[in-house]
Amino acid sequence: MLGKCKVPHIMFKVGAETYSARVTDGPIIFEGAKCVGVCDEAGREILISPTVAPDRRLATLLTELASALMFEIGEPTGRKAICKFVAVVAENMIRDLAACGGEEALRRLMPGERLGRRTGRIGLLRPRYCRCGGMIPAGEILCSPDVEKPDQVKLQMFCEHCRITLSWNELATFGGLPGGVVVGEPKIEEGRTIPECQIAPQRLPQIFAP
Numbered sequence: 233m234l235g236k237c238k239v240p241h242i243m244f245k246v247g248a249e250t251y252s253a254r255v256t257d258g259p260i261i262f263e264g265a266k267c268v269g270v271c272d273e274a275g276r277e278i279l280i281s282p283t284v285a286p287d288r289r290l291a292t293l294l295t296e297l298a299s300a301l302m303f304e305i306g307e308p309t310g311r312k313a314i315c316k317f318v319a320v321v322a323e324n325m326i327r328d329l330a331a332c333g334g335e336e337a338l339r340r341l342m343p344g345e346r347l348g349r350r351t352g353r354i355g356l357l358r359p360r361y362c363r364c365g366g367m368i369p370a371g372e373i374l375c376s377p378d379v380e381k382p383d384q385v386k387l388q389m390f391c392e393h394c395r396i397t398l399s400w401n402e403l404a405t406f407g408g409l410p411g412g413v414v415v416g417e418p419k420i421e422e423g424r425t426i427p428e429c430q431i432a433p434q435r436l437p438q439i440f441a442p
C-alpha cells in the first residue's frame with residue numbers, strides 16, 4: 233500500500249488545549265502587515281512564515297505559543313505569575329518539541345510542512361531482527377524520542393514474516409539515539425499496528441543511529 237501515511241501530528245500542550253505547528257506555504261499577512269508568525273486560536277495552530285530564517289524559528293514558535301497560552305488562560309500579572317507563565321510555556325515546548333525532533337527538525341521544515349512524529353524520526357542505519365528471525369530493514373523501523381521518558385527512545389517495527397508489530401523502548405545515548413539496551417519487555421501485537429510509511433529520500437531524517 234502506497235497510500236497517504238497517517239502519522240499523527242505532534243501537538244503542543246497549551247493550557248487545556250493542544251496546538252499544532254507548521255511553516256506556511258507563503259508569507260503571512262495579518263491585518264494588512266507581513267508577520268513572522270501567527271497564533272490561530274480558532275484553528276489551534278501556530279503558523280510560522282517561510283521568510284523566517286531557520287535559526288529564528290524557535291523564537292517565533294515560543295512567542296506564538298506564549299500568545300496561545302495567554303489566549304487560553306489569560307495574561308499573567310505580577311512578577312511571580314509572569315515567571316510561572318514563562319516556565320509553563322518553556323516546559324511544555326521543550327518536551328513537545330523534543331518529541332518531533334527538536335529545534336533541528338523545526339529548522340528543517342519545508343514550506344507547508346508540519347511538525348510531527350515523522351519529523352522526530354531517528355533514522356536507523358542497520359536492520360533489526362524479529363523474534364522469528366525475520367529481518368526488518370532499517371528504513372522501515374520507526375524510532376523516535378519518548379516524550380514521557382526523556383532518557384529513552386521508542387522503536388516500533390512490523391515483521392511481515394510472522395505479521396506482528398513489535399514495540400519496545402531502549403535507553404537513549406547522551407545524544408538521544410537508541411543505545412541498544414532494551415527497557416522492559418517488548419510489546420507484541422498481531423498484525424500491523426503502525427503506519428506503513430514511505431519517506432522520500434530527500435526528506436530522510438538527518439539524525440542517524442547505528
Ligand SMILES: [Zn+2]
Nearest residue numbers: 362364391394
Ligand atoms: Zn517475525
